[in-house]
Amino acid sequence: MIEARKVWLRYTPSQEWVLRGASLTLAPGRIVALMGPNGSGKTSMLKVLAGLIKPGRGEVLYEGSNIWAMDESRRLQARRAAVYVSEKPVMVRGTVMDNLLLGLRLRGTEPRQARDALDRVVEGLGLNGMLGMDARRLSAGQAQMVSIARALVLKPRYLLLDEPFSHLDRARRRLLAELLGELRGEGIGIAIAGHEELYTLELADSVAWIESGKVAMHEPGSVLI
Amino acid sequence: MEDLVGVTARTLYISTTATILASLWGIPIAYLIASRRLQTLAAVFEALVGIPTVLIGLLLYLLLSKQGPLGGLNLLYTPTAIILGEAVLVTPLIVGASHRILKASIDTYGELAASLGASRIQAMTLALAESLPGIASSMAMAFSRAVGELGIALLVGGNLKGYTRTLSTSIALEVSMGEYGDAIRLGAVLLSLSLGFSIAARLLGGRG
Numbered sequence: 001m002i003e004a005r006k007v008w009l010r011y012t013p014s015q016e017w018v019l020r021g022a023s024l025t026l027a028p029g030r031i032v033a034l035m036g037p038n039g040s041g042k043t044s045m046l047k048v049l050a051g052l053i054k055p056g057r058g059e060v061l062y063e064g065s066n067i068w069a070m071d072e073s074r075r076l077q078a079r080r081a082a083v084y085v086s087e088k089p090v091m092v093r094g095t096v097m098d099n100l101l102l103g104l105r106l107r108g109t110e111p112r113q114a115r116d117a118l119d120r121v122v123e124g125l126g127l128n129g130m131l132g133m134d135a136r137r138l139s140a141g142q143a144q145m146v147s148i149a150r151a152l153v154l155k156p157r158y159l160l161l162d163e164p165f166s167h168l169d170r171a172r173r174r175l176l177a178e179l180l181g182e183l184r185g186e187g188i189g190i191a192i193a194g195h196e197e198l199y200t201l202e203l204a205d206s207v208a209w210i211e212s213g214k215v216a217m218h219e220p221g222s223v224l225i
Numbered sequence: 226m227e228d229l230v231g232v233t234a235r236t237l238y239i240s241t242t243a244t245i246l247a248s249l250w251g252i253p254i255a256y257l258i259a260s261r262r263l264q265t266l267a268a269v270f271e272a273l274v275g276i277p278t279v280l281i282g283l284l285l286y287l288l289l290s291k292q293g294p295l296g297g298l299n300l301l302y303t304p305t306a307i308i309l310g311e312a313v314l315v316t317p318l319i320v321g322a323s324h325r326i327l328k329a330s331i332d333t334y335g336e337l338a339a340s341l342g343a344s345r346i347q348a349m350t351l352a353l354a355e356s357l358p359g360i361a362s363s364m365a366m367a368f369s370r371a372v373g374e375l376g377i378a379l380l381v382g383g384n385l386k387g388y389t390r391t392l393s394t395s396i397a398l399e400v401s402m403g404e405y406g407d408a409i410r411l412g413a414v415l416l417s418l419s420l421g422f423s424i425a426a427r428l429l430g431g432r433g
Binding site for chain 2: 050052072073076079080083084085086090092093102103106107150151154
C-alpha cells in the first residue's frame with residue numbers, strides 16, 4: 001500500500017502551497033481516480049506518491065515505511081514499486097522498442113527476463129506495428145500508449161497515470177481501459193488523474209477529489225451525479 | 226604570404242584546442258547551473274558573452290607578460306597563449322548555450338528516468354546523453370567564434386610567422402601591406418570554416 005499522509009507541498013518557499021495537508025491511499029488491486037479543477041494539485045499528488053518530490057511536511061509511506069526517512073538506496077528500491085507516467089509523453093532518441101526497454105535498462109534488468117511483460121504490453125496496447133519506428137516521430141496518442149507501455153513492462157505494483165486518456169482516440173481508450181481493468185484484477189494499485197470522467201470513473205473504485213490542495217474521497221457514482 | 230595550408234592547420238589546431246578546453250570546464254559549470262538552478266551565475270555568464278575580445282587579450286597580456294603574475298611560464302607570444310585566450314572568450318558562449326539545453330534535459334529526462342526507477346546518477350547520465358546533440362551544437366558555435374578571433378591572437382600571439390600566425394592575423398597583416406588579393410583568399414578560407422561549423426551547429430542542434 002502507498003499512502004500520502006497529511007502532505008504539504010510547494011515548489012519554492014515563496015510560492016503558495018499546492019497541497020495542504022492532503023492524504024491519499026492507494027491499495028493493491030484498487031483504482032483511485034484523482035479529479036479536480038486545473039491546477040488543483042493532481043499531478044503534484046501523483047509525483048508525491050511516486051516518491052519523485054519530497055513534500056515539505058507530511059509522510060509518504062510505502063508498505064508502512066516512510067520513504068523520506070530511508071537512505072537514498074533503500075528509497076530507490078522502495079519507490080521502484082510504483083511508476084509514474086506523465087501526461088506529456090517523453091521519448092528518448094531511438095525506436096519505440098528502445099523506449100520500451102528504457103526502464104529495464106535503467107534498472108539493470110535483462111530484456112529477456114521481462115519478455116512476458118513486454119509481449120503482453122505490446123499485444124495489449126496494439127503496438128506491434130510500431131516497434132521499429134522512430135519514437136520521436138510518433139503522434140501524441142501513439143507516444144502516450146508507448147509511455148504507458150514503457151511503465152507496464154516494469155511490472156510495477158502501483159501505477160500512477162497522469163491524464164492517460166487525454167491524447168487517445170476512442171479505440172485506444174477502450175484498449176487501455178480494458179488493460180487497466182485486467183491489471184487491477186491482478187492486484188496492481190492504480191491511480192488515474194484526469195478529466196476524462198467517463199473512462200476514469202467507469203474504472204474507478206473510489207474518487208479522490210482534489211481542490212485547494214486538499215483531498216476528499218467519494219464513491220464514483222456520487223461524482224457522476 | 227605564409228603557406229596557406231600551414232596557417233589554416235594552425236588556426237584549426239588553436240581553435241579546436243581552445244573549444245575543447247573551454248568545454249572541459251564550461252560544460253560542468255553549465256551542468257551545475259542547470260541542476261542547482263544558479264540563476265545569478267547564469268546571468269553573469271550570459272553577460273560575459275559580449276565581452277570585447279581585445280579586453281580579454283589585454284588582461285591575458287598583463288597576466289603573461291614578464292612583469293605579470295604568470296610571466297614565469299613564458300607563454301606570451303606562443304600558440305598556448307592564444308588557446309588560453311580563446312578558451313576564456315568562448316567559455317561564456319558554451320556555458321550560456323549548454324546550461325539552457327541541460328536544464329530542459331534535466332527537467333524532462335531526469336524526471337522520466339526517476340519515474341522509471343533510475344538512481345540519481347542514472348537520471349543525470351540519461352539527461353546528459355539526451356542533451357549531447359545540443360551541447361555539440363554549442364561547441365560548434367564556440368569553435369566558429371574562436372576561429373575568426375583577432376584581438377586575442379594579435380595581443381598575446383604576436384602574429385609570428387610560422388608560429389602564432391592565424392588566418393585572422395594573416396588577413397590583418399595582408400591588408401596592412403596592401404595585399405588585398407591574398408587577404409581575400411584567406412578571408413574565403415576563414416569564411417568557409419566559420420560557416421561550415423555554424424551549419425554543423427545548426428544541424429547538430431536540430432537533432433536534439
